Amino acid sequence: MNGLLEIWWQHAPVLSVVLPSLTAVLLLLIGDQGGMAALGGSHGGGRLRWRRRVTLVSALLGLVMAAGMVWRASLGEVVVYRLGDWPAPFGIVLVLDRLSALMVLLTCLVALPVLWYASGGWDARGRYFHAVFQFQLMGLCGAFLTGDMFNLFVFFEVLLIASYVLLLHGQGKERFRMGVHYVVLNLTASGLFLIGLAMLYALTGTLNMADMAQRVALLEGENAVLARVAALVLLVVFGLKAALVPLYFWLPGTYAAASAPVAALFAIMTKVGVYSIIRTHWVIFGADAGEAALAVADWLLPVALITSALGVLGALAAHSMSRLVAYLTVSSVGTIMAGVGLFTPETLSAALYYTLHSTIVVAGLFLLVEQVAAQRGDDTDHLRPAHAVREPVLLGLMMLFGAASAAGLPPLPGFLGKLMILQSSHGLSAQPWLWTVVLGVGFLTIVVLARAGVVVFWHVQPAVGVAASGNSAKMLSATWVFMALTVALAVMAAPVKQYTDDAAAQLGDRAAYQRAVLGEQAQTTRPYTGARP
Amino acid sequence: MITMEALVASGLGVVTAAGVYLLLRGRTFPVVLGLTLIGYAVNVFIFVMGRLWSNANPLLVGEGPVADPLPQALVLTAIVIGFATTGFVIELALRSRHENGSDHVDGHEPQSREGAR
Numbered sequence: 235m236n237g238l239l240e241i242w243w244q245h246a247p248v249l250s251v252v253l254p255s256l257t258a259v260l261l262l263l264i265g266d267q268g269g270m271a272a273l274g275g276s277h278g279g280g281r282l283r284w285r286r287r288v289t290l291v292s293a294l295l296g297l298v299m300a301a302g303m304v305w306r307a308s309l310g311e312v313v314v315y316r317l318g319d320w321p322a323p324f325g326i327v328l329v330l331d332r333l334s335a336l337m338v339l340l341t342c343l344v345a346l347p348v349l350w351y352a353s354g355g356w357d358a359r360g361r362y363f364h365a366v367f368q369f370q371l372m373g374l375c376g377a378f379l380t381g382d383m384f385n386l387f388v389f390f391e392v393l394l395i396a397s398y399v400l401l402l403h404g405q406g407k408e409r410f411r412m413g414v415h416y417v418v419l420n421l422t423a424s425g426l427f428l429i430g431l432a433m434l435y436a437l438t439g440t441l442n443m444a445d446m447a448q449r450v451a452l453l454e455g456e457n458a459v460l461a462r463v464a465a466l467v468l469l470v471v472f473g474l475k476a477a478l479v480p481l482y483f484w485l486p487g488t489y490a491a492a493s494a495p496v497a498a499l500f501a502i503m504t505k506v507g508v509y510s511i512i513r514t515h516w517v518i519f520g521a522d523a524g525e526a527a528l529a530v531a532d533w534l535l536p537v538a539l540i541t542s543a544l545g546v547l548g549a550l551a552a553h554s555m556s557r558l559v560a561y562l563t564v565s566s567v568g569t570i571m572a573g574v575g576l577f578t579p580e581t582l583s584a585a586l587y588y589t590l591h592s593t594i595v596v597a598g599l600f601l602l603v604e605q606v607a608a609q610r611g612d613d614t615d616h617l618r619p620a621h622a623v624r625e626p627v628l629l630g631l632m633m634l635f636g637a638a639s640a641a642g643l644p645p646l647p648g649f650l651g652k653l654m655i656l657q658s659s660h661g662l663s664a665q666p667w668l669w670t671v672v673l674g675v676g677f678l679t680i681v682v683l684a685r686a687g688v689v690v691f692w693h694v695q696p697a698v699g700v701a702a703s704g705n706s707a708k709m710l711s712a713t714w715v716f717m718a719l720t721v722a723l724a725v726m727a728a729p730v731k732q733y734t735d736d737a738a739a740q741l742g743d744r745a746a747y748q749r750a751v752l753g754e755q756a757q758t759t760r761p762y763t764g765a766r767p
Numbered sequence: 768m769i770t771m772e773a774l775v776a777s778g779l780g781v782v783t784a785a786g787v788y789l790l791l792r793g794r795t796f797p798v799v800l801g802l803t804l805i806g807y808a809v810n811v812f813i814f815v816m817g818r819l820w821s822n823a824n825p826l827l828v829g830e831g832p833v834a835d836p837l838p839q840a841l842v843l844t845a846i847v848i849g850f851a852t853t854g855f856v857i858e859l860a861l862r863s864r865h866e867n868g869s870d871h872v873d874g875h876e877p878q879s880r881e882g883a884r
Contacts, residue, residue, distance in 0.1 A: 384841055391848045398855060410863040411874035414795060417856050418872070421802050422790065424852075425809045428845055432809075435838070436816035 242299065246306065247315040247328035250299055250338055251376045257292035258368035261285055266361045286353040289364040293349050296371065297342040300335070307335035308733060312740070312750035314381070322381075322751050323442035329381035329751060332737035333586070337378040337509050340590055343719065344502050344597050345371055351601055351712035352495040359493070360403045370396035370499065377506055381751060383434065384441045386510065387427055390475075394420050397503060404493045412491040419484050423474045430467035434518075437461050444751035447517050447744055451524040458525035465519045465529035469511065476507025478571060479541040482564045486548060489560035494604035497556065498597040504567050505593055512574055512582070516741050521577065534575030535664055539671045542568025546678040550685075555603040555615040558686055559596060562640055565675055566592035572668055573655045579738040580658035586734040588651030591639070591723055595648065598716025599636045605629065605709055606690060617686055622694040630691045632713065637683035639720050642676045647723040652676060654731070771819050775811070782808040793877070795860035795870050802856065806849040814842050 242249060264285055306313065313330035316322060349367065357363040373393025380386050398420075402413050435441060437457055438449035453461050474481040485504070489497045511534075519529045545565030552558040570592065573585025607615035609623040623629055635646075642648035652672055659668045723730060740746070782804055789801030817838030824833045860870070867874035 384844070388844065388848070391852070395852065395855065398859070402859075405866075407866050407874065410859070410866045413859055414863050414872055414874070417852075417859055418790070418798055418802065421852055421856065422805065424848075425802075425805045428809045428813055432813040432816040432838070432841075435813075435841075436818075441837075441841075 242302065245315065246299070246303055247313060247330045247379050248317065250296065250303065251328070251372055251379065253292060253296055253299070254368040254372040254375065257288060258365045258372065260288060261365040261368060262362070264288065266365070282358060285364050286357070289349055289368060290346070290353065292368065293342065293346045293371070296375075297339075297346055300339040300342040303330055303335040304332075304339045304733075306330070307332045308736070310736070310740075312747060314751050321753070323440050323445035326385050327381040327442065327751055328379045329443075329747075330379060331747070332733065332740050333509070333512065334378045336586065336590075336733065336737060337505065338375050340505070340593055341371065341374045341378070341502050344499060344593060347712040347715040348495045348498045348597065348601075350715075351498070351709050354706045354708035354712070356404070356493055356495050360405065363400075363403055366396050366399045366403075367499070369393075370400060372396075374502060374506065378509060381443050382441050383431055383443060383446065386513075387424070387431060390427065390506075391424065393503070393506065394424070397500065400496045400499070401488065401492050403496055408491045412488045415484055416488045419474065423471050426467055427471040430464045430471060433460060433464040433467070437464070442751065443513065443517055444748040447520070447523065448748055448752075450518055450526050451522060453524060453526055455525075461519075461526040462529040465515065465526065466533070468514050469530045469533065472507045472510040472514065473537070474507070476504050476511065476567050476571065477541070477564050478507075478537050478567065479544055482541060482545070482567075485564055486552070486557050486560040489563065489600075490554060490556040494556075494601055497560070498600040501563060501593050501597040501600065504563060505589055508567065508570055508574065508589060511571070512741070515574075516577075516582070517744060517747065520742075520744055522744065528577060531575070531577055535572060535667075538568050538571030538575045539667060540568070541565070542572065542671055542675050544568075546675045546682065549682045550678060552682075553617055555607060555617060555686060555690070556600065558617070558682065559599045559603055562599070562679065562682075563592075563596045565679065566596065566640075569652070569655065569672060569675065572672070573658070576659060576662060576664060576668070578658070578662070579735075579742050581655065581662075582741065583731065583734040583738040584651065584654035584658045586737060587647075587654055587727075587731055590730070591647040591651045591720065594716055594719045594723065595636060595639045598713055598720070599640065601709070601713045601716065602629070602632055602636055605713065606633065610690070617689050619689060619693045619695055623691070626691055628710075630687070632717065633683075633687055633691070635717055637680075637687060641679040641683060643680070645724060647720055647727065650724060650727050771821070775815055775819065779808050779812055779815070782811075793871055793873075795863065795872055798872060799853070799856055799860055803849075803853055806845075806853070810842050810845050810849070813845060814838050 264281055266285070307330055315328040315330070317326045317328065352363060370393055373389050373396055376389035377386055377393060380389060398413065398417050401416060402409050434446060437453060437460055438446050440446050440449060450461055470481070477485040489500055492500060515530050519526055521527055542565050545561050545568055549558045549561035549565065552561055570585045570589050573581040573588065603615055606623055606629050609625065610620045639646040639648045642652040656669055656672060659665045786801045786804030786808060789797045789804060792798060792801070817835035820832070820834040824831065826836065827833055863874060864870040869875050871877065
């Protein structure tokens with residue numbers, strides 16, 4: 235046991251990436267005959283059970299390790315893991331600080347209930363669900379932990395390729411239609427990512443984030459202008475992932491087309507964009523980055539506020555429940571980015587707290603919506619009067635809870651998160667804009683969800699035809715887990731807020747980050763001129 | 768005299784423009800071709816961002832200047848990833864054509880106007 239702890243202590247960051255990838259390989263080895271036929275045959279059924287066991291145990295282990303990493307990061311140390319022990323900036327490093335530990339924990343917190351939910355039947359509606367899911371987790375954890383820009387791109391590709399396949403899970407016309415859009419958009423974004431990255435490399439001669447932050451600050455004149463261009467190109471790329479105006483149009487259709495557990499997992503995908511924006515534009519193009527400092531500050535806040543407003547208007551116009559939740563995702567990303575875009579540690583801390591809340595709530599709502607839809611016969615999740623659901627009290631209360639949390643009614647964490655963002659903007663010039671948009675969006679969210687609730691639960695027609703069956707205990711319990719998590723987030727608001735405060739402060743302290751990654755006196759021969767040192 | 772940099776830059780511009788044009792077409796096949804062209808342009812762009820060298824060794828051998836080796840490694844990674852994703856998107860386009868009965872990117876033939884080709 236002590237030996238295992240020792241290994242974990244030494245290799246913590248990389249283990250969180252290695253574990254899902256090894257699990258995925260193991261799941262591939264177990265094999266998958268695929269389809270519902272596997273449920274019938276005893277042989278295939280046994281393998282399905284094993285796949286579920288393996289994936290759930292692995293996700294649980296991942297969660298424990300992520301919790302350990304958060305504890306370790308909360309001690310204040312920046313843990314740097316040098317792959318192959320090559321010194322930075324020449325080798326690739328994984329960096330575990332408070333922000334990345336928090337994001338990895340959030341990923342695992344979402345992944346475990348979603349996997350539990352999926353093993354209620356979704357995982358048998360296509361092949362290799364669990365294996366691809368684990369690859370997705372690998373990409374997510376890697377993207378959050380890496381301290382190297384090109385490595386970030388590689389992990390982006392890993393999680394994107396997995397997400398392409400997950401999106402198509404269950405197949406069907408709509409999924410293929412949205413799949414083409416999603417894949418083409420993301421491949422184009424990957425091209426742009428490489429362009430931005432290559433420009434930064436040309437200017438700084440490094441790909442290591444800490445080293446890059448050091449060198450961007452030294453740029454002057456036309457080089458600084460080029461660096462600002464690269465920063466904006468990267469903002470476009472990450473903005474597409476995070477679904478910011480005007481790059482969010484792909485999201486509602488895609489998320490609505492995806493199967494419920496996949497959509498719930500995708501709730502974390504937009505946060506990868508948010509995380510990358512924080513990492514790039516706080517650490518590399520932060521306030522002390524010389525002439526290229528705060529290259530995106532003029533853009534981020536207006537874009538975020540417009541995203542938030544348009545997202546909720548889209549939800550108001552949505553004609554199905556899953557589209558409604560997808561638009562609420564867009565809206566919540568807007569609120570988060572508003573906190574990030576104000577570029578003060580207080581607002582960033584509030585935005586991080588709200589990130590935790592909105593990811594969990596949106597994931598829970600995606601799962602809940604499918605269970606409501608399953609009991610409404612042919613009308614599924616269309617927002618029009620249909621016959622009553624079979625368990626109106628249970629599902630209705632859950633819906634009420636999720637809606638209150640998403641809209642930000644006290645005492646749920648949505649309220650706390652929005653309050654923190656509002657409070658932290660006190661005294662800033664953008665305060666009137668922020669308050670207007672956040673409060674207006676909160677009000678409209680209540681309207682949207684109340685309208686949906688009325689149509690689904692009250693505006694019912696007498697039942698005709700067969701009554702739909704109830705939902706399986708597995709699926710319900712997974713949804714309950716998300717509800718419980720939001721309550722926990724509200725109860726533990728003080729320590730969580732303390733942690734996000736510290737995380738924001740740590741992000742602001744670029745010198746300490748660079749010292750941790752590069753050592754006391756880092757020297758490189760870059761930018762490269764061809765001369766031998 | 769035209770410099771090497773100007774030549775490469777304008778060449779990249781033309782390829783990228785062609786890629787963007789194809790990307791904006793309505794059928795999946797030109798879109799995939801467009802993605803491929805953009806991928807090529809991006810790969811060469813990364814390579815060029817290590818500066819253009821003449822009379823330099825690609826690897827650390829002998830005397831004299833050595834070309835920046837890192838972009839070469841990056842390009843290799845980008846090529847591999849691009850190859851895999853192109854394979855995936857072709858397969859996806861074929862399945863979408865099969866499922867929806869149309870190779871239009873929206874999964875159905877445009878109703879009005881005489882078709883986006």
